[in-house]
Amino acid sequence: MCRVINVLSHKGGCGKSETVLNLAYGLHAKGKRVLVIDCDPQSNVTSILTAESSLTTGDSNQLLENYRARTETGFMAALAALGEYVQSHRDSRDIHDVMEGNCSSEEAICRTKYENVDIIPSGIELSMTDYQLKNRSLDPYRALRSGIQQVKDAYDYVIIDNQPFKNALTFNTIASCTEENDLIIIPTKINRGGLEGTYETIMTTMEWLKTDRLPLDIKILATMVNRN
Ligand SMILES: Nc1ncnc2c1ncn2[C@@H]1O[C@H](COP(=O)(O)OP(=O)(O)OP(=O)(O)O)[C@@H](O)[C@H]1O
Ligand SMILES: [Mg+2]
Numbered sequence: 001m002c003r004v005i006n007v008l009s010h011k012g013g014c015g016k017s018e019t020v021l022n023l024a025y026g027l028h029a030k031g032k033r034v035l036v037i038d039c040d041p042q043s044n045v046t047s048i049l050t051a052e053s054s055l056t057t058g059d060s061n062q063l064l065e066n067y068r069a070r071t072e073t074g075f076m077a078a079l080a081a082l083g084e085y086v087q088s089h090r091d092s093r094d095i096h097d098v099m100e101g102n103c104s105s106e107e108a109i110c111r112t113k114y115e116n117v118d119i120i121p122s123g124i125e126l127s128m129t130d131y132q133l134k135n136r137s138l139d140p141y142r143a144l145r146s147g148i149q150q151v152k153d154a155y156d157y158v159i160i161d162n163q164p165f166k167n168a169l170t171f172n173t174i175a176s177c178t179e180e181n182d183l184i185i186i187p188t189k190i191n192r193g194g195l196e197g198t199y200e201t202i203m204t205t206m207e208w209l210k211t212d213r214l215p216l217d218i219k220i221l222a223t224m225v226n227r228n
Pocket of ligand 2: 016017018040044161162
């Protein structure tokens with residue numbers, strides 16, 4: 001039975017992404033099938049688990065060619081050339097597309113360099129998803145849950161990374177992690193800001209518990225206690 005692990009905190013820099021990566025790696029090393037879902041528009045986990053994102057000489061040449069092909073010069077021409085480049089590289093689907101209903105979860109899954117670790121990546125458009133979900137009349141907070149239901153049978157674990165805010169994306173990840181077997185991990189630094197963030201995150205989760213009355217396992221993970 002697939003277990004959903006939601007690594008959640010409203011506090012930035014407390015070790016969410018690091019925890020997601022280490023959990024995914026550790027479970028893969030034990031032969032488990034893992035799906036990582038990157039629900040953070042910063043895309044840190046996506047860039048670590050998927051292909052290298054640095055520019056190649058081919059990319060630079062393409063940008064220059066796009067620019068030279070334009071009749072005008074200057075800033076607007078450079079912007080148009082950049083736009084063409086960005087469009088031509090937007091080839092894969094991401095979690096924003098799944099939550100917006102533009103594609104199925106299966107279509108958005110990418111392989112990673114680790115066998116048995118797949119990812120539904122994040123992308124820059126995820127930064128608009130909070131706004132778009134709020135304007136959606138049908139189940140705005142269950143879009144991610146529906147997406148996970150489509151593919152969870154193929155995995156032992158689904159691990160979700162979160163952004164450090166409380167918005168529609170957060171409510172979607174909490175609503176995706178409500179089966180008896182599921183787990184919310186709240187990483188925290190042991191300092192005042194860390195504890196405040198942990199308290200706020202638990203309160204947000206409790207609000208959801210009251211709404212849904214579903215069983216939930218929450219664990220607090222102290223991070224950066226030492227350099228390991
Ligand atoms: N246990 C640890 N020991 C030392 N450094 C750590 C540890 N955990 C995380 N870090 C480092 O601390 C920084 C912040 O961690 P991370 O990116 O995982 O936080 P985050 O909660 O995902 O941040 P954000 O809220 O911005 O997404 C990173 O540079 C990471 O490599
Ligand atoms: Mg992060």
